[in-house]
Amino acid sequence: MSGLHSPSHPHSHSPDNHRHQRSRHPLLWAFATQLVFFVVELVGGLLTNSLALIADAGHMLSDVAALGLSLLALHFTQKPHTAQKTYGYHRLEILVALVNGLALWAISAYILYNAYHRFSEPPAISSLPLMTIAGLGLLVNLFGVLILYPTKDQSINLRSAFLHLLADSLGSVGAIAAGLAIYLKGWYWFDPLAGAAIAILIVIGSWQLVFEATDILMESTPKHIDLDEVTRALEEHPGVQEIHDLHIWSISSGLFAMSVHVVLSDSRDRDCLTWELEELLAHRFGLDHATIQLEGPGYHNPRVCPLSPRT
Numbered sequence: 001m002s003g004l005h006s007p008s009h010p011h012s013h014s015p016d017n018h019r020h021q022r023s024r025h026p027l028l029w030a031f032a033t034q035l036v037f038f039v040v041e042l043v044g045g046l047l048t049n050s051l052a053l054i055a056d057a058g059h060m061l062s063d064v065a066a067l068g069l070s071l072l073a074l075h076f077t078q079k080p081h082t083a084q085k086t087y088g089y090h091r092l093e094i095l096v097a098l099v100n101g102l103a104l105w106a107i108s109a110y111i112l113y114n115a116y117h118r119f120s121e122p123p124a125i126s127s128l129p130l131m132t133i134a135g136l137g138l139l140v141n142l143f144g145v146l147i148l149y150p151t152k153d154q155s156i157n158l159r160s161a162f163l164h165l166l167a168d169s170l171g172s173v174g175a176i177a178a179g180l181a182i183y184l185k186g187w188y189w190f191d192p193l194a195g196a197a198i199a200i201l202i203v204i205g206s207w208q209l210v211f212e213a214t215d216i217l218m219e220s221t222p223k224h225i226d227l228d229e230v231t232r233a234l235e236e237h238p239g240v241q242e243i244h245d246l247h248i249w250s251i252s253s254g255l256f257a258m259s260v261h262v263v264l265s266d267s268r269d270r271d272c273l274t275w276e277l278e279e280l281l282a283h284r285f286g287l288d289h290a291t292i293q294l295e296g297p298g299y300h301n302p303r304v305c306p307l308s309p310r311t
Contacts, residue, residue, distance in 0.1 A: 024074055026151055027158075030144035030165065031067040037140040038064055044133035048126040050175065050191055060137070060171075062107050063144075063164045066100040070161040077252070090252035093157035094216045100160040101210035104167065108199035115192040115199070122188035131179035138172035141165055155253035156216070160209050167205050171198045219249035222256055230285060234262065237280065239273050241265035248287065257289040263296075270294050 038060040045054035073089075073096040081088035144165040152162040174194040181190035221227050225248055234243050241263045248258040262277065264270070274292055281287040 024071070026147040027067055027071050027074065027161065029147055030161070031064065031071060033140050033143060034060055034063045034067060034165075037137055041133055041137050044129060048129045048133075049123050050125045050130045050178070058107050058110070060141075060168055062100075062103050063161075063168050065103065066164040067161050069096045069099060070157050072096070073157050087251050090255055091217075093155055093252055094213050097156045097160040097209060098213035098217065100164060101206045101213060104164065104202050104206040105210070108202045111195050111199040115196040118192035118195075119189060122192060125178075125182055125188060125191055127179045127183035131176055131183070134172050134175035134179060138169060138176065141169040141172055145169055156209070156212060157253070160206075160213075163205055163209055167198075167202045170201050170205075174198045216250045216252070219247075221248050222250050225256070225285060225287075230258075230281075230287075233280060233284060234260065234277065237277060239264060239266055239268045240277075251289075255289070256287055257291075258287050259291040259293075261293045261295055264294060 038057060041057040041060055042054070044050075045057050070093075073093040076089040076092050079089055145162070148158065148162045148165060151158045153159065174197055178191040178194040181187040181194075215223075227246065227248065230248065231243060231246060234240055234246075243263065244261050246258070246260045248256065250256055258281065262273075264273070274294065277292055278290055281290045
């Protein structure tokens, strides 16, 4: 028997349009500025022969792609759910976050590969153009970081876009440091060293993002929810004898769902009990999308249910 949904919890999967509009404009600004400066930095890196600058341009290209995907995901998550996609497109933002994180790892691997080959024979690099272009890149990246900072905790998708720009800011700092080392000391080997350091920082910064996205796609229990505590809270409620088949998972950032079978200890009003359990789950654990199946004593006994399709 499925629990009836409480009127106070309409279980709507439609997104908060105001929140999405607040997020969309900073993303658009960050996307436009990153796209323009990617071209500038790539040309500058090729002209100066700087791996640190080319690495930073490559990371900026990933920022452009990441921001574009984030905008696309933001657009699709506003679409209403359908009979085929009953949760709408909320999972798309998780896929985008995972793709963004894996793209950061791929770029880091490429940078480390090139840094390894450049250590033995560091090429000559024009330090002043390198520092000039990297300094402008740092300003562009910091602009993106500042405008995305207020939205970064709204979803894993927005956090992945923010992390891209934050890592790229570190890349620009590394490129500036390489330019200074070459200009003051003639240390051409510092350029591949800076490139390698940037790559390692990128992997460290995106590690949690990738595993959080993977956890959601694997339908793991959200980290902030203690499954044992939920079990105790349900079993301590009057009218509940025991529970089983409890599952809690994330649909997307901040959108959680659960299902549970509840064995009754008495013959009290089942609709009222369902409503009480839904209220408990919503207010104590933030679980607004709960499917509760109520089972009376002897529910699994074939003598009680002789027409069961399993017999």
